[in-house]
Amino acid sequence: MAKTNPSAVASLLKEIRSALEAKADEKFRLADSARRKSPLKSLGVRSSAVRGVAREIGTKGRSELDYAGAVALLDAAVSRKMREEILVAIEILERFRREFNGSIFPHLEKWSAAADDIDVAEALGVQVAAPALAREPSRMALVKKWARLKSLGKRRLAVLAASGLVTDGRREAGPVLEMCEHLLGEENPVLVSAVAGLLRDTTKVDAKAVQDFLFRRSIDGNPEILRAGSENLDAARRAALIAKLEAQAGVPTQLAGAER
Numbered sequence: 230m231a232k233t234n235p236s237a238v239a240s241l242l243k244e245i246r247s248a249l250e251a252k253a254d255e256k257f258r259l260a261d262s263a264r265r266k267s268p269l270k271s272l273g274v275r276s277s278a279v280r281g282v283a284r285e286i287g288t289k290g291r292s293e294l295d296y297a298g299a300v301a302l303l304d305a306a307v308s309r310k311m312r313e314e315i316l317v318a319i320e321i322l323e324r325f326r327r328e329f330n331g332s333i334f335p336h337l338e339k340w341s342a343a344a345d346d347i348d349v350a351e352a353l354g355v356q357v358a359a360p361a362l363a364r365e366p367s368r369m370a371l372v373k374k375w376a377r378l379k380s381l382g383k384r385r386l387a388v389l390a391a392s393g394l395v396t397d398g399r400r401e402a403g404p405v406l407e408m409c410e411h412l413l414g415e416e417n418p419v420l421v422s423a424v425a426g427l428l429r430d431t432t433k434v435d436a437k438a439v440q441d442f443l444f445r446r447s448i449d450g451n452p453e454i455l456r457a458g459s460e461n462l463d464a465a466r467r468a469a470l471i472a473k474l475e476a477q478a479g480v481p482t483q484l485a486g487a488e489r
Contacts (some may be wrong), residue, residue: 353390
């Protein structure tokens with residue numbers, strides 16, 4: 230990756246900050262801060278306005294900013310720990326996704342420090358980590374590391390990153406299911422929904438592998454994840470799984486038939 234001019238990055242970040250401050254809403258910031266806990270500072274800019282700033286800055290700097298510059302911009306934004314600056318930098322970096330390669334992963338590991346904030350985790354997972362992993366599946370070890378951490382945001386980041394291996398024609402079901410081993414006991418609604426969604430996507434790639442995985446983990450996995458994650462299995466196999474879950478829970482068998 231080519232080096233970029235630090236002063237150009239600092240100047241662009243200053244421009245981003247000015248544009249964000251012009252759209253800041255103090256009432257929204259206070260309400261948002263009360264609603265969630267985050268280690269990041271916030272200006273109180275709504276997500277639609279953040280995307281607008283990213284479009285404006287990205288269009289204006291299109292002739293000047295290259296991939297290396299976009300990576301350096303996100304490096305700088307993460308170090309400043311301001312949520313909206315980070316989100317704008319992620320939006321800008323996504324424009325260079327065709328240039329993602331193995332060299333981005335050391336940066337991704339550093340950027341994941343900001344993923345304790347769930348908005349950053351979502352953006353970083355969908356817009357950077359998933360397409361990067363799709364190009365470099367051998368880097369799955371980093372994603373599995375995130376899946377084992379206590380941080381909800383980092384575990385969410387892991388799930389979103391792993392989706393890059395089973396969407397858009399990619400068929401790497403094995404590594405995805407290995408990662409899901411660490412997440413079958415999730416109880417947080419955000420992760421329950423995310424893991425179940427990943428399992429449904431993986432079923433489209435390798436239904437037999439997902440079926441075997443779900444039946445094997447039916448003993449100790451969260452039944453809510455197992456039920457929702459099995460929705461793309463064929464009807465007979467899903468019915469058998471649900472019957473097994475209900476038998477383990479001591480639910481009368483007629484309820485299994487009613488659900489079917």
